[in-house]
Amino acid sequence: MKYIDEFHDPDLAARLLDEIRATVTRPWALMEVCGGQTHTIIRHGIDQLLPDEVELIHGPGCPVCVTPLEVIDKALEIASRPGVIFCSFGDMLRVPGTGRDLFQVRGAGGDVRVVYSPLDALRIAEQNPDREVVFFGIGFETTAPPNAMTVHQARKLGIRNFSLLVSHVRVPPAIEAIMQSPNCRVQAFLAAGHVCSVMGTQEYPELAERFRVPIVVTGFEPLDILEGVRRTVLQLERGEHSVDNAYPRAVRAEGNPAARAMLDDVFEVTDRPWRGIGVIPDSGWRLSERYRDYDAEYRFSVDGINTREPAECRSGEVLQGLLKPHECEAFGTTCTPRTPLGATMVSSEGACAAYYLYRRLELKAPSSGAPSLEGSAVV
C-alpha cells in the first residue's frame, strides 16, 4: 500500500540501524510523545533492535489515557440522564470511571452511541430536536480542530440541543512539565508528527533552547521512527539541541492554518488536569465565552463527583515514563484489556495495551539471545 509499504522496508531499516549503531557512543534516553508511536515501537520490536545505549521512554501522548477520571465520571453522569443521547468514539466506552464505564451505562438503559465523527453527533442532534445530544470531545491538537468545527457548525446552523464535553490537551506544556519534573531522565523528544501537521513546529524551538533538548518531529511507520531516532542521536552526540522535521511529507512549519484558525475561534487555553499526572498549567483548551452555551459541563451542571482511582493502578508512572507497563504488578494478572484497571490498558494507543498485545508472552518467558531484524515485524 502506498505510503505504508515503503516505510516498512527491511533493507532501509537495517541501514538506519547501522547508522544509529555507528553514531552512538554513550547512553541516551529519548521520549516518544505519542501513543501511536509507542504502539509502532512495541509492535515492530524497534526498541529491541536499537543499540543498548538508546532507550525509548514512552510518553503521555495517549489521549484516552490522560483524560482525567473526573471528566470520565462527568461523562458517565451525563450519559445516565433521561433524554440524553451521549455520543463518543468507541475507545472511550470501556475506559473505567469510578466504579463503572460507558458500556455499563448503556447496559443500564442509557442512550450511549458510538460515532465516527463529531459531525455524526451533530446530525443526530438535528434528527432528534427533543433530545439533548452530547459529544465527548477529548484528545490532543489532532482531534480538537474537528470538534471545534462541529461546535462552530452547530452555532451557525442554530442547533441548540448539541453540546460538547471537552477535555482537550496540548503537547508543548506537557513537554515542559516533563522537563521540569525532578525525576526527569528524558534527554530528547520524538515529537508527534500528526500534532505538528496541525500546529506546525513553531511552539518547539523555545522549548528546545530552554531545556537544551533536541526535538525531532517524527512520523508513525517503522522507518519514520528509526529516522527520528537516527536524527535525535546525531544531535545528542554532537551536543546540539534544535528542532528538526523528520516527517516533511506531512508537516510544514506553519502547520494547518485553517485548523489553527478554527481552534483560535472556538477554544481558549486553560489549565487542565492529566490523569495520573496532575494539573499542567495552560495545557488544555475549553470552549471560549462565545461558545459557552455549547459546553456540556455548563449545560448539565454536573456536581458532587467523587473520583476514586484503583490503588493498584500505576498508570501515572507509566504516563510519565517512570515505569514500563510490565513492571506494574497488576499487568496481565488483575489488569488485562478485558478487565482494565486503568485507561492505559484500554486505549488503542495506551502503553499498557501495547505491551499486553505484543510483549506479554515474551515478558513471561524471556527469549535468550539478542533479537534480530530477521525476526522482527519490521520486515
Ligand code: SF4
Ligand atoms: S497494567 Fe493496568 S493497573 Fe498497571 S499501570 Fe497499566 S493500566 Fe494501570
